[in-house]
Amino acid sequence: xxxxxxxxxxxxxxxxxxxxxxxxxxxxxxxxxxxxxxxxxxxxxxxxxxxxxxxxxxxxxxxxxxxxxxxxxxxxxxxxxxxxxxxxxxxxxxxxxxxxxxxxxxxxxxxxxxxxxxxxxxxxxxxxxxxxxxxxxxxxxxxxxxxxxxxxxxxxxxxxxxxxxxxxxxxxxxxxxxxxxxxxxxxxxxxxxxxxxxxxxxxxxxxxxxxxxxxxxxxxxxxxxxxxxxxxxxxxxxxxxxxxxxxxxxxxxxxxxxxxxxxxxxxxxxxxxxxxxxxxxxxxxxxxxxxxxxxxxxxxxxxxxxxxxxxxxxxxxxxxxxxxxxxxxxxxxxxxxxxxxxxxxxxxxxxxxxxxxxxxxxxxxxxxxxxxxxxxxxxxxxxxxxxxxxxxxxxxxxxxxxxxxxxxxxxxxxxxxxxxxxxxxxxxx
Amino acid sequence: xxxxxxxxxxxxxxxxxxxxxxxxxxxxxxxxxxxxxxxxxxxxxxxxxxxxxxxxxxxxxxxxxxxxxxxxxxxxxxxxxxxxxxxxxxxxxxxxxxxxxxxxxxxxxxxxxxxxxxxxxxxxxxxxxxxxxxxxxxxxxxxxxxxxxxxxxxxxxxxxxxxxxxxxxxxxxxxxxxxxxxxxxxxxxxxxxxxxxxxxxxxxxxxxxxxxxxxxxxxxxxxxxxxxxxxxxxxxxxxxxxxxxxxxxxxxxxxxxxxxxxxxxxxxxxxxxxxxxxxxxxxxxxxxxxxxxxxxxxxxxxxxxxxxxxxxxxxxxxxxxxxxxxxxxxxxxxxxxxxxxxxxxxxxxxxxxxxxxxxxxxxxxxxxxxxxxxxxxxxxxxxxxxxxxxxxxxxxxxxxxxxxxxxxxxxxxxxxxxxxxxxxxxxxx
Numbered sequence: 063x064x065x066x067x068x069x070x071x072x073x074x075x076x077x078x079x080x081x082x083x084x085x086x087x088x089x090x091x092x093x094x095x096x097x098x099x100x101x102x103x104x105x106x107x108x109x110x111x112x113x114x115x116x117x118x119x120x121x122x123x124x125x126x127x128x129x130x131x132x133x134x135x136x137x138x139x140x141x142x143x144x145x146x147x148x149x150x151x152x153x154x155x156x157x158x159x160x161x162x163x164x165x166x167x168x169x170x171x172x173x174x175x176x177x178x179x180x181x182x183x184x185x186x187x188x189x190x191x192x193x194x195x196x197x198x199x200x201x202x203x204x205x206x207x208x209x210x211x212x213x214x215x216x217x218x219x220x221x222x223x224x225x226x227x228x229x230x231x232x233x234x235x236x237x238x239x240x241x242x243x244x245x246x247x248x249x250x251x252x253x254x255x256x257x258x259x260x261x262x263x264x265x266x267x268x269x270x271x272x273x274x275x276x277x278x279x280x281x282x283x284x285x286x287x288x289x290x291x292x293x294x295x296x297x298x299x300x301x302x303x304x305x306x307x308x309x310x311x312x313x314x315x316x317x318x319x320x321x322x323x324x325x326x327x328x329x330x331x332x333x334x335x336x337x338x339x340x341x342x343x344x345x346x347x348x349x350x351x352x353x354x355x356x357x358x359x360x361x362x363x364x365x366x367x368x369x370x371x372x373x374x375x376x377x378x379x380x381x382x383x384x385x386x387x388x389x390x391x392x393x394x395x396x397x398x399x400x401x402x403x404x405x406x407x408x409x410x411x412x413x414x415x416x417x418x419x420x421x422x423x424x425x426x427x428x429x430x431x432x433x434x435x436x437x438x439x440x441x442x443x444x445x446x447x448x449x450x451x452x453x454x455x456x457x458x459x460x461x462x463x464x465x466x467x468x469x470x471x472x473x474x475x476x477x478x479x480x481x482x483x484x485x486x487x488x489x490x491x
Numbered sequence: 492x493x494x495x496x497x498x499x500x501x502x503x504x505x506x507x508x509x510x511x512x513x514x515x516x517x518x519x520x521x522x523x524x525x526x527x528x529x530x531x532x533x534x535x536x537x538x539x540x541x542x543x544x545x546x547x548x549x550x551x552x553x554x555x556x557x558x559x560x561x562x563x564x565x566x567x568x569x570x571x572x573x574x575x576x577x578x579x580x581x582x583x584x585x586x587x588x589x590x591x592x593x594x595x596x597x598x599x600x601x602x603x604x605x606x607x608x609x610x611x612x613x614x615x616x617x618x619x620x621x622x623x624x625x626x627x628x629x630x631x632x633x634x635x636x637x638x639x640x641x642x643x644x645x646x647x648x649x650x651x652x653x654x655x656x657x658x659x660x661x662x663x664x665x666x667x668x669x670x671x672x673x674x675x676x677x678x679x680x681x682x683x684x685x686x687x688x689x690x691x692x693x694x695x696x697x698x699x700x701x702x703x704x705x706x707x708x709x710x711x712x713x714x715x716x717x718x719x720x721x722x723x724x725x726x727x728x729x730x731x732x733x734x735x736x737x738x739x740x741x742x743x744x745x746x747x748x749x750x751x752x753x754x755x756x757x758x759x760x761x762x763x764x765x766x767x768x769x770x771x772x773x774x775x776x777x778x779x780x781x782x783x784x785x786x787x788x789x790x791x792x793x794x795x796x797x798x799x800x801x802x803x804x805x806x807x808x809x810x811x812x813x814x815x816x817x818x819x820x821x822x823x824x825x826x827x828x829x830x831x832x833x834x835x836x837x838x839x840x841x842x843x844x845x846x847x848x849x850x851x852x853x854x855x856x857x858x859x860x861x862x863x864x865x866x867x868x869x870x871x872x873x874x875x876x877x878x879x880x881x882x883x884x885x886x887x888x889x890x891x892x893x894x895x896x897x898x899x900x901x902x903x904x905x906x907x908x909x910x911x912x913x914x915x916x917x918x919x920x
Contacts, residue, residue: 064720081720081883083881084881100688101640101642101687101688101689124880124881125881126850126881126882126883153850153883153884154850154851154852154881154882154883155851155852155853157879157880157881158879158880160880179876180873181682181685181873181874181876181877181880182685182876182877182880184683184685184686185685185686190686190687193642193644193686194642196645197642197643197644200643200645201637201643204633208630211530213530213622213623213626214626214629214630215622215626215910216625216629216693216695216712216892216910217910217911218695218710218910218911218913219648219695219697219710220661220672220697220709220710220913220918221918222918222919232649232663232664232665233663233664234661234662234663234664234672235661235662235663236661236709236918237699237701237709237915239918241918243649243663250910250911253610253920254613254910256610256611256613256614257613257614257619257622258530258619259529259530260530264645264693265694265695266645266647266648266694266695268648268649270666272666280649280665280666281647281648281649283645291493291510291582421555421582421583422583422584423583423584424584444609444610444919444920445610445920447608447610447611447920448610448611450586450587451553451586451587451589451610451611452512452513452553452554452555452583452586453555453583454510454555454582454583455582463645481644481645481646481647481679481683482646482647482679484647484649486666489649489650489651489665489668489670490651490873491682491872491873491874491876
């Protein structure tokens, strides 16, 4: 019966069996140390018997082995215990030498080497830590929304029209006709508010992004939520705040080891995220009051303001100009130049976009007409059907998983924390 | 402050506000009943005031309204209470008449009508019940595997090669070059066993299925699990059994209302699923011992046997001929004509396929060569890299969500329980 490496310290004096990968071998004069890696961490095996020493010489790093031995206390060993008098059995043929030294505590290779060899480099405890944070964040996202009575949905990724934004869409051959990969589940999640009131979806979205930047991927994991019977976008922001808090809490508890390996301290999010109107934000940043968007420098200034004035690393900017938002955005009732939408900034950089949507059929017809489009366009017919038959005031938000994790862990490039990233130049592994 | 319909019975005597869709209006001589639908169910509102009666006449079914009234006990009302003396406020313009009568307890429309108008027909309490079962099943899948220390992964759906099966793959234009939609996360989930030992993924898979059947979709939700350090496929079957049990339990608790609306009773799954070897299964079904596969009639006979002999609606058939299984399948050590793989049958129909995979690099080279392929093929290079650098004995399984729900609920066509299905003829809504 196999135990995990993390269970070794509580088995001192017993004979146990562990299994995993040969993480490292250290040969001294009369003794060798085998460091074994399994999903729970590392353990140390002390090899002294001449036959076993010779066997170990043939078992290169990454060979999968099973080790039976006696647990002995040793304050110098990881967890304060190690295996002695081991019997080692190889579970595979000896492994080839890995493309990077997985046992080194820090990663010294450049990103191309890491990505080209991801099937193996992801095994490095620091490299894999990025995804551990991501997996924990997914759990926190779902758990928070489950607790708020949301229903999970999974909507099609193959769609008939490239409506939301004609550009940057991947086209495919669908049984001889044209189809596209969904750039977001926006239309479907709104539609499903008509069915379940509160919905979320975790799934891939696709952007044929022609720019090679550290922030963009051609495929990424989008965490989408949408819900009905809101007063306005402030209700959406309140749920987003709870979701971010839930994600941070899940990362802190479920990925504690990963945070330690990455040397990351989690931020806190206040009960009430400070909110600035877009027009105040421009003023605060010293920008031209007619600017339709915030520059990176503006966002940094706003982030500093929130930290200084509210002790918060999070700040929301609401009221972005309608001209910069998608057609389904709800205007600010008191002044329709502005919108009932927001960006949530974290440490002075945009993290999440959300807001209230239009919910009256007539408003959709008008909004499309104002943009030179038509509600009669077949591309919109299923989407608009939901509104023709009654939709409540609603809103939602979308979080890009890889970007969220990169911001949280301080990764400079989203590719560092994505599993097998896709971009302009990369389609493998 | 809005309360949900399901909270009305515990608020007798109080003035409350509810909100939702006008599900049905029933006009009697001196009184009208408004049945209001929200995410929690239905409630009854009694309208007597002449002004409110006139207002109600203008609010067609599916109009979104908010109702403030006094809760009165009434044994005839749903939940034993109703709202009286209501003030009704429309939250949208009056809704158009829905394409089907959503208030009828049973669904009388054909599947094409339901699917063509899915944005609205999914609101029918019986139609939406299918997805409620699906969402609960997803929760049970993840919760069970989280409890077994699995790590969630999300792997690319855009892939560079159509390796697993050259046919039935969707091709797309990837920045001017060819790419494909992943038919399964098989290669990635195996690769990730080298990183996390135990992984699962919930996500879309894509099959350019040229046949129009009640069982096939061009895009469906696949629930994949894969894990290392197994003895053989029986360890995989044991985890699958726990996962199915967890999914059934989640459906029973989280989708109890949906099961009731569908008139479905959940099956039990025994602690030990009965197992038959493929060769015994042929014998039992009275089939030719040289048959390489089980016919639907064979599967039914085996299902009947399991129910008769073991009182189980589930039965596993192990040992399927290697010639019928993918190249990564692990052979049965005692007789390599057979495989260490299985199908799990439910009520005499295949529900899940799983098994042990090859784990030695040399075995992959030989298996590919035996099928006329080469380990040097760039299509396999990243996949095989994981095996060259040490992989434990491992296995896994994949559950098609829509098929699982259809079998469970007795739906004749998987399209009945899919959200916005995609097939040879359908790309919208």
